Amino acid sequence: MQLKNDLEGRKLLDDTVRAYYRKTGNRSIKHFLWSEDRGALASHFLLDKKHVLKISIGEDRGAYLTSIQLGIGPHYFGPADFWSYEDYRRFKIEADTWSIEFNLQLMDEFFGYKEYLPKYD
Numbered sequence: 001m002q003l004k005n006d007l008e009g010r011k012l013l014d015d016t017v018r019a020y021y022r023k024t025g026n027r028s029i030k031h032f033l034w035s036e037d038r039g040a041l042a043s044h045f046l047l048d049k050k051h052v053l054k055i056s057i058g059e060d061r062g063a064y065l066t067s068i069q070l071g072i073g074p075h076y077f078g079p080a081d082f083w084s085y086e087d088y089r090r091f092k093i094e095a096d097t098w099s100i101e102f103n104l105q106l107m108d109e110f111f112g113y114k115e116y117l118p119k120y121d
Contacts, residue, residue, distance in 0.1 A: 003066065003095040005059045010034065010041045013055060013066075016097045017045060020104045024116040044071075051111065052076075055103075057095055064095035068103045083110055 003009040014031055021029040033044040040058030047053060052071030057064060068091065069076035080088040090106055092099035108116045 001097045002064070003057050003097065003100075004064055005039070005041055005057045005095075007041075009057050009064070009095070010043060012097065013057060013100060014043050016100045017043070017055065017104065020101050021047070024108070027116070040067075051107075053107065055100065065093045066095045066099060066103075067093065068107065070107070079106075079110075 001012065003012055018029060018031075021027045028046075028048050030046040031043060032046055035042045035044065035054075037056070038058075040056045042054050042056040045053045045055070054069040054071065054076045056067045056069075058067070059065070067078060069078050070082055072082065078088075079091050087106070087110070092102050105117065
């Protein structure tokens with residue numbers, strides 16, 4: 001489902017994040033902040049009481065885009081800053097629920113949560 005850079009889009013983003021963690025082990029995910037930066041709306045989450053994620057929906061030249069960032073100390077960093085170039089390029093920027101779930105799955109891979117990754121035969 002397509003996300004837009006508005007309150008309805010941010011609500012759908014929040015619901016998508018909660019649903020992803022509920023269906024992949026019913027893990028602890030706490031929403032703790034909404035923010036806005038340069039027109040992009042963001043939701044901030046605490047995963048498993050130890051990882052802080054910021055997921056944003058922005059708009060660039062009429063196209064909606066998403067980003068995911070990891071909180072390290074007092075700052076947020078995109079995948080290019082905390083993972084290899086090859087792995088960073090795997091992240092999606094499309095503003096839809098599938099891309100959000102795909103990016104959360106990549107974060108599980110980064111954190112080493114192999115038990116929550118899909119099993120391929």
